[in-house]
Amino acid sequence: MSPATILTVLLIFSSVAYYLGRKRAFAVAGKAGGIRYLHSRPTYYGALTALWCGIPALLLFGLWLALEDKIITNLVVSGLPEAIRTLPENRLNLVVNDIKNLVNGNVVAGAVTATIQEAAVHYRNLKATSNAALAVGVFSLGIVATAVIRSKISSTLRARNLVEQLIEYFLIACSCLAILTTIGIILSVLFEAIRFFKAVPLTDFLFGLEWSPQMAIRADQVGSSGAFGAIPVLSGTLMISAIAMLVAVPIGLMSAIYLAEYANRRFRDIAKPLLEILAGIPTVVYGFFAAITVAPFVRRLGFTLGLDVSSESALAAGLVMGIMIIPFVSSLSDDVINAVPQALRDGAYSLGATRSETIKQVVLPAALPGIVGSILLAVSRAIGETMIVVMAAGLAANLTLNPFKTVTTVTVQIVTLLIGDQEFDSPKTLAAFALGLLLFVVTLLLNVIALHVVRRYREQYE
Amino acid sequence: MNKDDSKANKKVEKRTIDIVHQGLAKRYRAEGRFKFYGLAAIVMSLLCLAILFISIVGNGYKAFRQTYVELEVFFDPAILDHENLSAANYSGLVKSTLRKMFPEVKGRSEKRELYKLVSPGAAFQLRKMVLKDPEIIGRSISVWVPADDDVDMLIKGYFSTDAAENARRLSDKQLAWIEQLREQGKVKKKFNTTFFTAGDSREPELAGIWGAAVGSFFALLVTLLLSFPIGVAAAVYLEEFAPKNRWTDLIEVNINNLAAVPSIVFGLLGLAVFLNFFGFPRSAPLVGGMVLSLMTLPIIIIASRAALQSVPPSIREGALGVGASKMQMVVHHVLPLALPGMLTGTIIGMARALGETAPLLMIGMVAFIVDIPRGFTDPATVLPVQIYLWADSPERAFVERTSAAIMVLLAFLMLMNAAAIVLRKKFEKRW
Numbered sequence: 001m002s003p004a005t006i007l008t009v010l011l012i013f014s015s016v017a018y019y020l021g022r023k024r025a026f027a028v029a030g031k032a033g034g035i036r037y038l039h040s041r042p043t044y045y046g047a048l049t050a051l052w053c054g055i056p057a058l059l060l061f062g063l064w065l066a067l068e069d070k071i072i073t074n075l076v077v078s079g080l081p082e083a084i085r086t087l088p089e090n091r092l093n094l095v096v097n098d099i100k101n102l103v104n105g106n107v108v109a110g111a112v113t114a115t116i117q118e119a120a121v122h123y124r125n126l127k128a129t130s131n132a133a134l135a136v137g138v139f140s141l142g143i144v145a146t147a148v149i150r151s152k153i154s155s156t157l158r159a160r161n162l163v164e165q166l167i168e169y170f171l172i173a174c175s176c177l178a179i180l181t182t183i184g185i186i187l188s189v190l191f192e193a194i195r196f197f198k199a200v201p202l203t204d205f206l207f208g209l210e211w212s213p214q215m216a217i218r219a220d221q222v223g224s225s226g227a228f229g230a231i232p233v234l235s236g237t238l239m240i241s242a243i244a245m246l247v248a249v250p251i252g253l254m255s256a257i258y259l260a261e262y263a264n265r266r267f268r269d270i271a272k273p274l275l276e277i278l279a280g281i282p283t284v285v286y287g288f289f290a291a292i293t294v295a296p297f298v299r300r301l302g303f304t305l306g307l308d309v310s311s312e313s314a315l316a317a318g319l320v321m322g323i324m325i326i327p328f329v330s331s332l333s334d335d336v337i338n339a340v341p342q343a344l345r346d347g348a349y350s351l352g353a354t355r356s357e358t359i360k361q362v363v364l365p366a367a368l369p370g371i372v373g374s375i376l377l378a379v380s381r382a383i384g385e386t387m388i389v390v391m392a393a394g395l396a397a398n399l400t401l402n403p404f405k406t407v408t409t410v411t412v413q414i415v416t417l418l419i420g421d422q423e424f425d426s427p428k429t430l431a432a433f434a435l436g437l438l439l440f441v442v443t444l445l446l447n448v449i450a451l452h453v454v455r456r457y458r459e460q461y462e
Numbered sequence: 463m464n465k466d467d468s469k470a471n472k473k474v475e476k477r478t479i480d481i482v483h484q485g486l487a488k489r490y491r492a493e494g495r496f497k498f499y500g501l502a503a504i505v506m507s508l509l510c511l512a513i514l515f516i517s518i519v520g521n522g523y524k525a526f527r528q529t530y531v532e533l534e535v536f537f538d539p540a541i542l543d544h545e546n547l548s549a550a551n552y553s554g555l556v557k558s559t560l561r562k563m564f565p566e567v568k569g570r571s572e573k574r575e576l577y578k579l580v581s582p583g584a585a586f587q588l589r590k591m592v593l594k595d596p597e598i599i600g601r602s603i604s605v606w607v608p609a610d611d612d613v614d615m616l617i618k619g620y621f622s623t624d625a626a627e628n629a630r631r632l633s634d635k636q637l638a639w640i641e642q643l644r645e646q647g648k649v650k651k652k653f654n655t656t657f658f659t660a661g662d663s664r665e666p667e668l669a670g671i672w673g674a675a676v677g678s679f680f681a682l683l684v685t686l687l688l689s690f691p692i693g694v695a696a697a698v699y700l701e702e703f704a705p706k707n708r709w710t711d712l713i714e715v716n717i718n719n720l721a722a723v724p725s726i727v728f729g730l731l732g733l734a735v736f737l738n739f740f741g742f743p744r745s746a747p748l749v750g751g752m753v754l755s756l757m758t759l760p761i762i763i764i765a766s767r768a769a770l771q772s773v774p775p776s777i778r779e780g781a782l783g784v785g786a787s788k789m790q791m792v793v794h795h796v797l798p799l800a801l802p803g804m805l806t807g808t809i810i811g812m813a814r815a816l817g818e819t820a821p822l823l824m825i826g827m828v829a830f831i832v833d834i835p836r837g838f839t840d841p842a843t844v845l846p847v848q849i850y851l852w853a854d855s856p857e858r859a860f861v862e863r864t865s866a867a868i869m870v871l872l873a874f875l876m877l878m879n880a881a882a883i884v885l886r887k888k889f890e891k892r893w
Contacts, residue, residue, distance in 0.1 A: 164789040171699035174692045178716045178763070181756050185727055188734030251503045258500025271504055278511055280875060282817025284846040285518070285868050288853045292861060293517040323510045330507075352482075354489055356496035377722060384724020386820035387846075391853060411726050411820070418733065418824055436730045440723065447722040451715075 001135045003065060010061070010138060014054040017146045021049025024153045032155040040160035048159045051166055052149040057142040064134050072126045076119055084115065099123055189440055192433030199427040200228045205434060207231065211397035211408075213417060213428045228431055230438065232397040236407030240318045240389060241382040243403060247322025248382075249375060252329025259330070260337040261359055272331075279327035287391030290320035295392055302404060309404040312394035318403070321388050328378045332454075336370030337363060339458065369457040376450035380443040386411040410435045518872075522865025528654035528667060529614040530606040531580055531643060535559045535588065537599045547592055552585035556607070564639060575636055579643075581608040583656075583668040608656065609649070611666040611859035613640060617649060620858060631858075657866065661832045662848065666859030669852070671867050673834045677747055677827070677842030678816060680835060684751025685758060685815050690808050692755075693762030694797075697804070700763070701770040702792050721760035728757050729824030737825060744826035745841040753821050758811035765807020769800040802889030809882040813875050819846040845871045 001009075025045035029035045035042065073096060077085060084095055095116065102120040153159075197205065208229015255275065259268055295316035302309030309315070340363050348358040364371070394406030395416060417432035535555065542550045560576050561567065567576050584607035591605070592598065608614075612631045615621055617640075627634050643649045660670030696717075704710040732753035736742045742749045773796050781791035822828075827843050828851060835842035843851070845867065852864040 160787065164787060167789060168699070168703060171695045171703060174695035175699045175704070175713055175763075177692060177696065178713055178720055178759065181720060181731070181759070182716050184735050185723070185731045188731050188739075189727070192734060251507055254500045254503035255507060258497070258504055262497055262500055271508070274508055274511065275504070278507065280813065280817075280879060281514070282819065282846050282871065282875070284817070284819045284849050284853075285514075285872070288849065288864060288868060289514050289517060291853065292521065293513075323507070323514075326507045326510075354493045356493045357489070359496070380722060380724075384726065386724070386726045387850065390820075391850065411724070414726055414730070415820070415823055418730075419828055433730060433734070436727055440727050443722065443724055443727075444719060447719050448715075451718055451722075 001131055006135050006138055010057055010142060013142045014050040017053035018046040018050040020150055022046035024150050028153055028155055038155050039158050044159040044163050045153055047163050049146055049149050053142045053146040056145050057138045060141055061138050068130055072130060075126055076123045079122055080119055081115055189433050189437045192430050193437040196427055196430035196434040205230050209399060213431050232399040233408055233410055233413055235399055237383055237409040239407055240314050240393060240409055241379060243315060243318025244321035244325055244382045245379060247319055248325035248329050248378060252326045253333055255330040256333035256337060257359060260334050275327050275330055283387040286320050286324050287387040290316050290388055290392035294320050307404055310406045312406045313404050314393060314407045315403040317389050317392040321382055321385055325378045325382055328381055329374055332374030333371050336367045340366045369453050373450040373454035376446050380446035384439060384443050390415050410439050518865050518868050522862055522869050524618050525862040525866035526654050527651045529609040529617045530650050530652050531609045532648040533559050533605050533607055534602060535605050536602045539600050542592060542599050547596060552589045555588055556580060556584045575633055578610055579613055579639060581610050581665060581667045583608050608667045611857055614667060615858050661834050662830060666857050666863055669863060671848060671870060673831060674843050674845045674848035677835050678844040680747035680838055681750040681754060681844055682812060682816060684748055685755040686812060689755035689758045689762055693759050694766050694804055697763045697766030697770060698792060701767050717760050717763050725757060725818055726820040728753055729821030732821060732825045743839050745829050746839045747842045748838040749825050750822050750827050753825060754815040754818060758815050761811035762808050766804040769803025773799045802885055806882045806886045809878050813878040817846055817875060819850055822847050
């Protein structure tokens with residue numbers, strides 16, 4: 001029986017259990033003098049029985065599948081001849097892989113010897129036994145649990161409370177997933193980063209001025225010793241983000257002001273969704289746009305002005321990223337400006353201020369914390385943006401302030417280091433996780449500050 | 463003295479109003495300028511949007527048509543061995559047909575140039591025809607086969623023929639042959655069905671988006687199945703059941719932060735946890751969907767909570783008042799009313815997931831995959847990643863196809879967002 005069939009059968013068992021439980025409840029109620037003497041409605045008894053049938057069996061199923069492979073592999077390995085068992089670990093792994101491939105009918109890398117053939121048969125037998133045992137275990141557990149709970153059904157059993165309690169546990173588990181995700185991110189990035197910092201000292205990483213992650217695979221290779229100074233990568237990230245913000249902040253802020261203060265309803269209803277389309281376009285599309293349209297345009301423009309512009313200039317990537325971020329700035333600032341109480345504006349008008357004076361001297365100062373928060377969120381978005389820079393910015397880690405030159409960013413380096421085959425013992429691969437840690441910490445700080453500022457601001461006027 | 467005083471008074475009065483009047487024109491001009499800046503900002507961003515769309519459509523609209531060449535193929539029994547039809551030399555068949563069409567072509571290099579006019583896919587097409595109907599062996603049939611991508615680009619007018627011969631992808635001789643074929647009416651542009659039915663290929667004229675679309679579908683299905691129930695459950699707990707304490711505060715802050723974590727970090731999580739720790743297969747839509755669902759969860763939770771908040775408390779009180787338990791109140795009364803809002807949020811989250819690229823690069827969905835995936839664990843790629851892969855290809859024809867694939871992706875996104883808007887408009891209730 002394959003695991004999928006076991007699950008399906010278990011599902012059928014649960015539904016049967018539901019009806020058994022419900023029937024039992026009716027029977028009990030009949031004895032007690034009608035349904036009204038039951039503590040809960042009969043469906044709750046059914047649901048309780050179904051849950052009792054399903055949940056322990058499912059737990060067993062999951063546990064079994066998680067451990068099955070390891071146990072069978074160990075059994076097979078212990079059955080191998082002495083000569084193979086005492087091989088070094090990585091060679092042994094190859095043999096085990098061969099056996100597994102043989103079992104699954106895949107192409108086998110090494111030669112198929114009689115021992116391996118034998119081991120494969122052994123493996124297959126064990127697997128079949130294990131599957132059969134799993135099926136028996138799961139089903140009998142389901143049946144036993146059903147029988148136990150069925151015998152407990154009485155008119156005083158608080159079935160509804162029990163079922164609702166179980167559902168609430170499920171709800172709690174779901175909401176804790178957010179915390180689990182955060183912990184998962186931190187742990188996964190942190191572990192590999194710590195391994196990286198064992199090979200490359202933290203100070204070298206944070207303050208080094210050279211980034212060239214190519215490592216020599218063999219000791220006698222020339223020229224690629226690997227340098228992991230993050231400063232050029234960081235400066236590139238900051239430069240592209242700064243260009244993006246130079247585009248996005250003025251345009252986004254002015255759009256928000258116009259939409260909130262000047263535009264009539266009809267204009268607002270049309271322009272706002274159109275602006276938000278900009279936020280909905282996938283970043284890979286922006287990347288393509290930057291690489292195919294904007295970068296050649298910037299290059300030609302620079303050429304006519306007599307400037308030497310690289311074809312993967314920071315300027316092109318930054319400009320397009322700025323366009324992408326406009327709606328983030330504008331919609332958040334729009335909300336913030338709308339939240340400023342009308343009384344403040346009315347006061348300014350009554351003193352004879354024009355609209356723009358009111359905006360500049362009353363509304364904006366009042367909305368400033370919120371606007372700063374929205375800009376910080378936009379900065380964090382710009383720093384973490386990946387596809388635009390992967391497609392339009394370069395790989396060369398130049399430490400420069402010239403926006404016409406190629407620079408690289410943290411995200412570009414993570415992508416290039418991790419695409420393709422990875423060896424998880426080389427600092428080159430681990431460096432990506434160190435950069436990821438850096439990225440996560442920086443954006444997290446920005447987000448926390450921004451969310452805090454925005455929250456405080458909202459509370460001020462509520 | 464008195465006179466002087468009144469004069470001074472008059473002067474002061476006049477000066478106040480004067481100052482106001484003097485400054486007024488300037489202030490109105492400033493007002494006009496400020497208003498203009500605001501309008502200009504909006505116009506500018508909409509202009510950027512327009513340029514983006516024009517550039518994509520302008521680059522890509524021609525990809526929906528593909529150049530085909532008509533070949534008069536004689537299915538030569540000498541080449542097509544009846545014993546082993548699937549392994550016969552079909553490219554030889556294409557070559558002999560071309561040689562017959564241009565008998566004047568002699569010499570190895572010239573012949574090789576001639577063969578380059580039609581796509582390598584022509585041989586597969588003939589093979590398919592023969593396998594479908596072996597009766598055609600021995601007969602002569604005219605077949606439209608896809609032209610090579612360079613020919614396609616020439617017919618679509620992307621190459622200027624003025625350049626020096628060695629600076630062009632097509633030689634003078636090839637140009638003459640194409641011209642000859644055109645005069646005979648043997649070159650035609652037809653609707654490009656390959657683009658919608660094929661998987662990826664190194665040859666632009668054989669490459670299609672179907673494989674990527676199927677991969678996207680599987681990944682999104684996993685995302686939906688995971689993130690919708692979990693997201694709704696989490697929102698219900700936080701909104702209806704959770705006590706206000708430090709723990710729930712922590713969860714809230716966490717969710718808000720996760721919504722702003724760079725997507726690539728989720729890719730790192732997927733690589734380290736799903737692939738390396740749990741040993742899930744690389745390049746699989748299953749893992750892609752799991753990573754995407756972690757990303758869409760915060761979006762769905764935030765939208766669902768907003769939907770729950772918009773259900774008025776009187777509904778809850780009414781249900782509790784007639785003796786429903788808290789869970790019954792939520793499941794029977796609050797959830798049905800909040801569901802449209804939750805679905806809207808889910809669709810928007812799905813649209814985001816459909817356009818997401820970076821985290822999928824981390825878990826190996828960038829592999830070159832020709833086959834159409836058939837399950838959740840088959841190696842696959844998704845639409846945005848396919849766009850990224852094609853954008854990296856040097857052939858001119860791939861620029862066109864990348865833009866076309868973007869158009870397809872954007873069409874899907876618009877469809878999803880339109881569905882969300884319709885849903886919202888239809889079920890929006892003001893209490």
